[in-house]
Amino acid sequence: MTATAIDPKRLTGPRKRPGKGRRVQYRFAPLALAGVNIVLFGVFFVWPGSLGLIYSFTDYTGLGTPEFIGMDNYEKLFADPTFYDSLLRTFLFAVLSVPLMYVMSLSIAALLVSNYTKGKAAAKIVFFFPWLISPIVAGVIWRWMFGESFGFVNYLITRLGADPLAWQTDPDLALMVVVIAATWGGTAFNMLIFIAALKNVPRAYYEAAEIDGANAWQRFRHITLPSIAPTSFLVILLSSLGAMKEFAMVQALNGGGPGTSNTFIIQYIYQTGFQRADIGYASAVSMILLLILLTIALVQLAVNRRRA
The missing domain is CATH 1.20.5 (Single alpha-helices involved in coiled-coils or other helix-helix interfaces)
Structure with a gap:
């Protein structure tokens, strides 16, 4: 076959x-x-x-048909001292709150990833709790705490024998309360971002540095900070943009007071557009704010690329 x-x-x-x-x-x-x-x-x-x-190029008030007026809103905007005051106060708030928020969130994250820290699970819940609270509720809580005649902080101050402070009638003290409240509310989210970044740093780097005799500060400065540089950039960028757009908590805390001394740019837009019914002018302010936010983001991106 x-x-x-x-x-x-x-x-x-x-x-x-x-x-x-x-x-x-x-x-x-x-x-x-x-x-x-x-x-x-x-x-x-x-x-x-x-x-x-x-x-922004019309005289729209929310009712009727808007009429085109060209650049009149922008000319009025750049000649308005109230606009500059609110913008400068917003920048001051961002300059004060963003670094403080960065330091607090990074410090807490470093403690929570340390091998020497006890009770990490409970601590994470406690530190993350402010993020779960509505900004309006947080503003009311801090307003009660720093009330001049009924606040808990002034009560403690008087019990210590000192005079109560004008937390609501002094512009600088009122701004300081806003900075503290914003830091308290914004630290939680940034803390979680830093915890994830710190856990991704190779432990071999710290072991080698410890063998070479580097102390804790030297390890943190030369290993931790460079390793989490992209995360730091993200946190600073998001915190800066958030500070420039802060509204709800400030509105509930002091309403931009005393008077208009702590009116931020978003509150200025709200008051102009909804309380004065000048939608066209408020839209022009919003466009300027959009350009400012884009500029901040582009500048930080350029700085980050140069460092990289």
Whole structure:
């Protein structure tokens, strides 16, 4: 008997090429997932931003048909001293709160990842609790604590034999309370970001530095800080943008007072647009704020690239 050759194609059968339906399915899924974000971005950012840009060139008051007035709102804006006062106060708040928030969140995160710290789980819950509180509720809490005639802080001061402080009628003290409250509320989220970054630093670096005789501060300065530099950049960027847009907590805490001495730029936009019904002018202020935020982000990106 002679052996007959067996065709491999009979065993395996004809090869099937992937159908077009599967290709379309693989391409459609990413587009569908991205499409939701694109729609949300268009509805809640592009469309309102476009309306704001259009209204900034009109005299729109919320009622009736807006009339095009050209650059009148911007000319009025740059000649308004109240706008500059609110903008400078907002910058001062950001300069004071962002570094303090950075130091507090990084310090707490370093303690929570340390091998010598006890009760880490309970500490994380305690430190993260402020992030769960509404900014309006947080503002009311801090207002009660620093009330001049009924506040808990002044009560402790008087019990120690000192005179109570004017937390609500002194502009600088009122701003300091806002800075403390903002730091208390914003530290929690940044703390979680730093905890994740610190845990990703290789332990071998610290062991080698410890063998070489480096103390704790030297290890932190030459190993920890350079290793978490991208995370530090992210925290500073988000904190800066958040400080420039602070509104709810300040509104509940002191309403921008005393008077208008601590009116931030977002409160100025709110008062102009909703209380005075000058939507066109408020839209012009919003466009200027958008340019300022973009400038801050681009400057920080440029600085970060140079360091990298």
